[in-house]
Amino acid sequence: MNLSTNSVTVRFGAVAALQNVNVKVASGERRAVIGPNGAGKTTLFDVITGQRRPTSGKVLIDDADVTGFTVWRRARLGLARTFQRSTLFANLTVAENLAIAIRSRLKVGSRIWPGRLEREVGAEVSSRLEMARLPALRHRLAWRLGHGERRIVEIELALARDPRLLLLDEPMAGLSGAEREAAVTRLRALPEAVTVILVEHDLDVVFAIAQRVSVLDHGVLIADGTPAEIRANRRVQEVYLGGAD
């Protein structure tokens, strides 16, 4: 699934959170979006997923204009995301959280009579918990999870939709070294067809995963290129990496 934003601008009154942002992400590409705090990275995610309407500009998925689409309609096209802050269903168990995402993919969330598909949902929940090495957390309520566990379940929730375009908003924030390593391995193991866009402050993770990097500063796209090009970019070094010494 490819994605592009055409001259996307988002204004909050006089403040421009994004200004004429043009990003093109090819199908199956691993793209990172970096920039200092307040650069507009999460706003860009919100525009792509439909959580925020752009003041002007367009969002295209697989070359089709989806700017007017609702959040759920874009999700049904194969778009999934994680959030900076945990958005798990706090009073549901980890298994119930995952089951909700799986049912959405199978389009069986409206059924009153569960039937055989519900057994399939249960089996898939088990296999996903195994894959994420979380089977012990199956019956734990989400609000009782530790921070790192919550972040990992958050990623699993997005993956449970078998997305074609996955947006990860600071997935490594607050993870321990081991958890970070496991998460990177998990993301690298995603099928090649899945397009991944990652907002992340940890540059080691960015350069370990991303094939291309886009850099935002004050809502403006200041650079776009391979990790090597971004490392060498003088402007990026000035505004993001703390100056080119």
Add this chain to the structure above:
Amino acid sequence: MSRLRQLRPRRWLGQAAFLVFLLSVPAWAPNRFWINVASQALIFAIFAMSLDLLIGYAGMPSFGHAAFYAAGAYGGALWALHLSSALLPLLAVGLMAGASLALVGALALRARGIYFLMLTLAFAQVVWSVLSNNQLANVLGGDIGLISVPRPVLPFAADVSLFRPANFYFLTLTVAIIVYLALAAVVASPFGHTLEGIRENEGRMESLGYPTFRYRLAAFIIAGALAGLAGMLGGSFNFSATPATAFWTTSGLAMIAVIMGGSRSLVGPAAGAIVVVLLQLGLSSLPARGLAERWQLLLGVVFIAFVLFLPGGLYGLLRRRAA
């Protein structure tokens, strides 16, 4: 999990004992008055369970649920007065009347939280003012309402009179059990889990691909239909349908029942409804005249005590003790 499995037989035993208790009410109730009180409590229990679907499961605290109860009461009364008093069509009319009005009231679904609460309250008050409008008295009976509503007639057993309190009690008990089982199936189904997800985090559900408005609408219509069913039974029980049934205090009492019983449990609100009916009766019959007239005030005090000391309601207390 094994702990839960240990608790399950106790739960079934408790439910079976409660069923036996309900079935035996006409046998040990001292007189017809108390059988009627039990019928009234069961009708209110159906109403409270329908509200629990909205408050406890879908996270939509509605203050306008009385409108759907009134729709069922008036729909059933009009049908019975002008067309037929056969039971099954009457039950269907109650369901349809509540569901149809819920479709109109669904305008409130555009709002969330306190705004939703206020819009549903305003909607019910509009319904109340229409029902009490004396210019419509030739159809809806004005502020007196519709009176002399006949009791339903059972299919295949027309000689079993529902004017007898015990017979009407068994009818309400049967409907209450069916409503409970239906709602229990709904909340345990994928649809019920989807509603819980919407209650927990609607934005997240949308980003998972759920068209949440449709689910909230479906829950609103189901709850409205069941409230209409309770209203139809209430109209038959009282031989009348009055504008007071749509007044905000009816919604308020149902909300008190849900909170006192413990939301998100179905059984809790049903128990809460029984407690509210008994308290209403007990407090309004107090010998001290001034106190009896202010039974709502006393009910309010009891309600505050529940909120402060039993935040999970009666069901929460039982669950804590069982665990």
